[in-house]
Amino acid sequence: xxxxxxxxxxxxxxxxxxxxxxxxxxxxxxxxxxxxxxxxxxxxxxxxxxxxxxxxxxxxxxxxxxxxxxxxxxxxxxxxxxxxxxxxxxxxxxxxxxxxxxxxxxxxxxxxxxxxxxxxxxxxxxxxxxxxxxxxxxxxxxxxxxxxxxxxxxxxxxxxxxxxxxxxxxxxxxxxxxxxxxxxxxxxxxxxxxxxxxxxxxxxxxxxxxxxxxxxxxxxxxxxxxxxxxxxxxxxxxxxxxxxxxxxxxxxxxxxxxxxxxxxxxxxxxxxxxxxxxxxxxxxxxxxxxxxxxxxxxxxxxxxxxxxxxxxxxxxxxxxxxxxxxxxxxxxxxxxxxxxxxxxxxxxxxxxxxxxxxxxxxxxxxxxxxxxxxxxxxxxxxxxxxxxxxxxxxxxxxxxxxxxxxxxxxxxxxxxxxxxxxxxxxxxxxxxxxxxxxxxxxxxxxxxxxxxxxxxxxxxxxxxxxxxxxxxxxxxxxxxxxxxxxxxxxxxxxxxxxxxxxxxxxxxxxxxxxxxxxxxxxxxxxxxxxxxxxxxxxxxxxxxxxxxxxxxxxxxxxxxxxxxxxxxxxxxxxxxxxxxxxxxxxxxxxxxxxxxxxxxxxxxxxxxxx
Amino acid sequence: xxxxxxxxxxxxxxxxxxxxxxxxxxxxxxxxxxxxxxxxxxxxxxxxxxxxxxxxxxxxxxxxxxxxxxxxxxxxxxxxxxxxxxxxxxxxxxxxxxxxxxxxxxxxxxxxxxxxxxxxxxxxxxxxxxxxxxxxxxxxxxxxxxxxxxxxxxxxxxxxxxxxxxxxxxxxxxxxxxxxxxxxxxxxxxxxxxxxxxxxxxxxxxxxxxxxxxxxxxxxxxxxxxxxxxxxxxxxxxxxxxxxxxxxxx
Numbered sequence: 001x002x003x004x005x006x007x008x009x010x011x012x013x014x015x016x017x018x019x020x021x022x023x024x025x026x027x028x029x030x031x032x033x034x035x036x037x038x039x040x041x042x043x044x045x046x047x048x049x050x051x052x053x054x055x056x057x058x059x060x061x062x063x064x065x066x067x068x069x070x071x072x073x074x075x076x077x078x079x080x081x082x083x084x085x086x087x088x089x090x091x092x093x094x095x096x097x098x099x100x101x102x103x104x105x106x107x108x109x110x111x112x113x114x115x116x117x118x119x120x121x122x123x124x125x126x127x128x129x130x131x132x133x134x135x136x137x138x139x140x141x142x143x144x145x146x147x148x149x150x151x152x153x154x155x156x157x158x159x160x161x162x163x164x165x166x167x168x169x170x171x172x173x174x175x176x177x178x179x180x181x182x183x184x185x186x187x188x189x190x191x192x193x194x195x196x197x198x199x200x201x202x203x204x205x206x207x208x209x210x211x212x213x214x215x216x217x218x219x220x221x222x223x224x225x226x227x228x229x230x231x232x233x234x235x236x237x238x239x240x241x242x243x244x245x246x247x248x249x250x251x252x253x254x255x256x257x258x259x260x261x262x263x264x265x266x267x268x269x270x271x272x273x274x275x276x277x278x279x280x281x282x283x284x285x286x287x288x289x290x291x292x293x294x295x296x297x298x299x300x301x302x303x304x305x306x307x308x309x310x311x312x313x314x315x316x317x318x319x320x321x322x323x324x325x326x327x328x329x330x331x332x333x334x335x336x337x338x339x340x341x342x343x344x345x346x347x348x349x350x351x352x353x354x355x356x357x358x359x360x361x362x363x364x365x366x367x368x369x370x371x372x373x374x375x376x377x378x379x380x381x382x383x384x385x386x387x388x389x390x391x392x393x394x395x396x397x398x399x400x401x402x403x404x405x406x407x408x409x410x411x412x413x414x415x416x417x418x419x420x421x422x423x424x425x426x427x428x429x430x431x432x433x434x435x436x437x438x439x440x441x442x443x444x445x446x447x448x449x450x451x452x453x454x455x456x457x458x459x460x461x462x463x464x465x466x467x468x469x470x471x472x473x474x475x476x477x478x479x480x481x482x483x484x485x486x487x488x489x490x491x492x493x494x495x496x497x498x499x500x501x502x503x504x505x506x507x508x509x510x511x512x513x514x515x516x517x518x519x520x521x522x523x524x525x526x527x528x529x530x531x532x533x534x535x536x537x538x539x540x541x542x543x544x545x546x547x548x549x550x551x552x553x554x555x556x557x558x559x560x561x562x563x564x565x566x567x568x569x570x571x572x573x574x575x576x577x578x579x580x581x582x583x584x585x586x587x588x589x590x591x592x593x594x595x596x597x598x599x600x601x602x603x604x605x606x607x608x609x610x
Numbered sequence: 611x612x613x614x615x616x617x618x619x620x621x622x623x624x625x626x627x628x629x630x631x632x633x634x635x636x637x638x639x640x641x642x643x644x645x646x647x648x649x650x651x652x653x654x655x656x657x658x659x660x661x662x663x664x665x666x667x668x669x670x671x672x673x674x675x676x677x678x679x680x681x682x683x684x685x686x687x688x689x690x691x692x693x694x695x696x697x698x699x700x701x702x703x704x705x706x707x708x709x710x711x712x713x714x715x716x717x718x719x720x721x722x723x724x725x726x727x728x729x730x731x732x733x734x735x736x737x738x739x740x741x742x743x744x745x746x747x748x749x750x751x752x753x754x755x756x757x758x759x760x761x762x763x764x765x766x767x768x769x770x771x772x773x774x775x776x777x778x779x780x781x782x783x784x785x786x787x788x789x790x791x792x793x794x795x796x797x798x799x800x801x802x803x804x805x806x807x808x809x810x811x812x813x814x815x816x817x818x819x820x821x822x823x824x825x826x827x828x829x830x831x832x833x834x835x836x837x838x839x840x841x842x843x844x845x846x847x848x849x850x851x852x853x854x855x856x857x858x859x860x
Contacts, residue, residue: 286721288729289714293686381680518699518765521659522772523689523716528723532712536703 054581058589059185063176068117070095071133071170074110075103076158085166092116095150097125097171106160114171117150121173125154131165138170146173185583188571193590195485196567199560200553202489207496208546214497215504216530218458221516222508226451226526230442231388232376233450234395234435238402239369247364251314251357258318259353267323274316281309303371310363317356325349380445388444393436400435401428462498470495470556474565485566492553492560500549507541508534547602554598558591611637612658612776612808617667619653619832627653628664629832635810635825637775640802642823642840643812646852649829651812655778658810659691660684671776689716692769692807694798696781698761702754706745706764709753710736713771732771739767743797759790766797777801779811783818791815795822816843816858 038044075085085103090096095116104110112125122145126138139161144154156169216222228236261267285305294302328345335342376395380388408427417423442448474491481487511534519533561569568587575584612635619628627650635641643651656662658669660676669676676687692713700709714732715723722728728736740746743763748756753764762782769777779798783791799822802809813819819826820840828836828843828851835850836843843851848858 286719288719288722288727289717289732290719291717377680514695514697514699515701517661518693518695518768519701519712519715521661521688521691521693522713522768523685523687524712524723525685525715525720527720528715531723531726532704532708532715533701536701539703 051581055585055588057582058585059183059580059582060189060586060589061180061186062183063180064178065174066118066177067123067172067174068095068121069170069172070097070114070117071128071168072097072099072112073102073166074099074127074158074169076162076167077105078103079164095171095173097169099169104158106158106162109155109157110169112144112154112156112169112171114144114146114152114154114173115150117146117152117171117173118175119146119148119150121146121150121175123171123173125152125156125169125171127156127159127161128168128170129159129161129163131163131167133168135168144171144173183586185586189568189583189587189590192561192568192571192587193594196557196561196569197554197594199485199488199557199565199567200492200550203492203496203557204546204550204553206489206493207500207549210497211500211504212542214458214462214501215508216534217454218462218501218505219508220452220455221511221513222526222530222534223451223455224449226449226454227447228373228450229377229380229388229445229447230392230439231380231395232373233448234392234399235372235376236369237399238395239372240365241402241406243365243368244361246368247361248357250311250364251360254311254314255318255353255357258315259322261319262322262326264323264326267319267326270319271316271323274312274319278309278312278316281305281312285309314356314360317352321349321352321356323349324352385444389439392439392442392444396435396439397432398435400431400433400438402431404428404431404434458501462502465494465498466502468495471560471563471565474560474563478564483564483566488557488560488565488567491565492556495556496549496553500545503545504538504542507538507545511537544606547606551595551598551602555595558595611635611670611672612810613668613670614654614658615668615670617654617657617669618665619650619657619662620665626832628657628667628829630667631829631832631834632667633827633834633837635808637808638802638806640799640809640811640822640824642819642826643810643829644814644816644819644826644851645812645829645835650832651829652780653832654829655693655780655810655812658778659688659693685716689772690775692772692774692777694762694765694769694777694779694782696784698758698765700753700761700764700768702752704753705750706740706753706756707733707736707749709764710739710749710767710771713768716772736767736771739770740764742770743767758786759793762786762790762794763797766794766801770801774807776808776810779809781812781814784814791818798822816840816848819843 070090072090073085073087079085084101087102090098092115095114097112097114100111100113114125122143124138124140125142125144126140128135128138130137139159140156142154142156144152146152152171161167261270285302324345328342328349332339332342332346379391383391404427405424408423411417412420412423470491473494474487477487477490481490515533515537516529519529524532557565557567557569558572559569561567561571562573564570568591572584572587572591575581575587614634615632617628617631618626620626629650631650631654643654645651653662657664658671658676660679664677667677671687674683674687676684679687701712704712711728711732714728714735718728718732737746737749740749743766745756745760745763745767748760748764753761756764765782777798782798783794786794795818798809798811801807811823813823823840826836826838826840826843827834830851830853836847845858849856
């Protein structure tokens with residue numbers, strides 16, 4: 001290191017930096033309202049004391065209580081003529097209280113003594129304003145505690161409630177009897193904490209299932225080698241929307257046909273027969289091993305057969321939904337306490353009914369896209385340079401127009417501009433021109449690094465979504481599906497997808513390359529390489545991350561209720577707003593117990609799997 | 611018959627790993643590839659099954675141009691070329707039998723792989739290959755529970771599952787002790803002699819070359835510096851291959 005001489009310039013710079021830091025912190029103090037006087041103010045300290053004491057006594061157990069009440073008259077102030085008021089002698093057969101002196105000015109202390117109460121009991125000793133002894137209003141916050149003989153002495157400060165009439169001081173001593181039982185708060189807390197844990201479980205499951213395929217697309221080492229010729233990329237882009245439209249149309253039609261068949265025997269028969277038929281067709285269309293390349297006719301026949309198998313499977317899904325739906329309705333009442341199983345079946349049938357068209361549309365989109373991509377690949381391999389160039393120009397223009405047209409439609413839907421020249425024709429022309437440009441500057445048979453493009457896009461989307469907190473996502477979902485745990489599941493699920501996909505993909509990127517190379521060398525295609533070389537290597541970290549994420553989700557689901565996402569957070573924030581700190585304390589303890597238990601369980605399970 | 615013509619590979623960083631290499635390998639020959647570490651042996655072997663795309667040149671195998679093959683054709687070519695690696699490259703957490711069955715992936719339909727299903731004949735075949743290399747009793751163990759020599763036998767069984775016409779062995783014995791090295795080399799020799807499988811094997815030790823190879827090619831900094839019979843490597847040739855300061859051992 002060089003030993004530099006101290007120069008005035010350097011000292012000045014240091015001084016300026018220190019000054020700057022001071023200014024920054026001063027401004028920070030200013031805008032964060034740091035004010036220690038708040039801590040010292042008596043009112044604050046009293047509130048803090050009250051809340052802390054309430055928090056220290058969580059509302060979990062309660063006793064059956066019996067109470068004894070006794071009261072003694074008192075005059076505030078003393079009569080104007082200076083006489084001492086007549087106080088009748090108390091009934092000494094039961095519990096009684098005496099007040100000395102029997103009259104005093106407001107703000108003065110009087111001594112209250114109690115006799116014949118329960119031993120070791122406690123309760124309030126309060127001033128009862130007005131002359132009605134049955135008045136339930138009590139003033140003050142004095143508490144007294146009886147000794148073993150049932151006697152107490154307390155000093156009460158008389159409030160400013162002046163009256164010429166007799167007023168009272170009432171002592172209410174309470175004693176716990178029997179064994180403790182759970183309070184209503186404890187029961188609600190238990191219900192909600194169960195809801196919280198399951199909310200986290202469902203969100204984790206949903207998130208994991210969708211994060212796994214995403215993580216492969218977001219892994220650089222897998223995507224780097226994916227290259228395709230331009231015609232193939234363009235065709236696969238065009239294939240997606242067309243395939244989704246066709247798929248949605250076909251699946252909805254099948255759905256209509258299938259839901260028209262409501263008779264139970266036919267339902268049963270089709271649910272049992274359809275998988276067999278689909279399996280049989282599938283086996284024929286997908287021979288396990290082939291040494292020779294099949295002829296074009298055979299391949300087309302197989303494609304058609306596969307199509308039929310898919311149609312049959314879809315029909316089966318709809319019929320299954322139908323069957324479980326009617327089954328669950330008929331058995332719900334006879335199940336008694338296990339009725340939630342029937343409800344679950346019913347929900348599953350609903351989920352099947354709702355998701356099948358969407359899944360069918362996506363699968364058709366993917367299938368059409370990959371089929372077209374394959375055709376584009378073959379056309380590029382076989383065509384002459386000139387013809388490939390022409391195909392590239394046409395297809396790239398069409399693909400660019402499709403992408404930009406769809407983006408334009410999205411903009412139109414979001415902002416309702418209502419001018420097709422800006423949101424439809426404009427983007428289509430721009431997209432087509434960009435596509436043409438790409439095709440002009442790409443050599444006809446060159447391959448483009450589509451894998452890296454997909455990787456970049458996926459990573460960008462994941463990073464953007466990951467920076468949105470789950471609580472904020474919950475606000476959106478609460479609007480979409482209403483207040484309740486379902487919104488919480490969706491919000492946490494989405495957040496789980498994006499964060500797990502990132503963590504998973506980093507694991508994929510760090511796997512050993514050797515097995516990958518070896519499996520590729522056997523002639524395996526990309527899917528097979530993933531299944532036989534990638535997945536076995538990533539199972540332990542995936543399990544570990546999933547457990548970790550469940551742990552996080554339990555923690556998150558405790559607060560997601562604050563914005564209406566269900567779970568224990570909802571009652572917690574309610575109780576805090578109602579200043580019901582004892583109940584809030586019970587819920588905080590429940591959260592602490594569950595979170596630390598999850599912590600422990602997940603660490604034990606991770607150790608086991610890894 | 612494998613013909614390599616003017617093969618050149620320049621990596622992204624500008625390193626010239628192979629420089630205009632040409633040679634022929636007749637069917638059924640045991641060809642040893644020798645040279646210092648970094649001389650381009652691994653690159654050469656990986657260019658032959660296109661794990662690495664060559665920059666220029668041509669590789670013809672039984673008249674088919676490997677360098678011009680489409681992705682689909684490469685898969686069909688690869689499945690007839692077995693490969694054995696220095697570090698075995700087994701999938702550690704999978705069972706031995708699964709590692710061996712992976713050799714059939716080029717033949718089975720990808721849709722079935724999705725469900726981890728192999729045809730029954732392949733299962734039987736996998737057991738037979740394990741018997742052939744003498745570790746059938748380890749079939750259900752995890753691959754990383756095996757010793758180095760056993761793992762390399764699994765690697766050979768995996769290559770055999772491909773019904774290969776050629777085996778590329780990339781320093782198959784470099785991480786094994788001399789006794790194990792000979793037993794692994796004997797397996798390769800037996801496959802070469804009995805099944806008529808062409809073997810291209812890169813080796814470090816000249817005594818192994820003398821003992822097993824029919825013919826030798828030598829690379830130095832990506833250039834082919836020797837081609838001939840093992841016994842033709844005299845002191846002068848040795849210095850050409852390994853450099854002036856090299857000493858013969860073993």
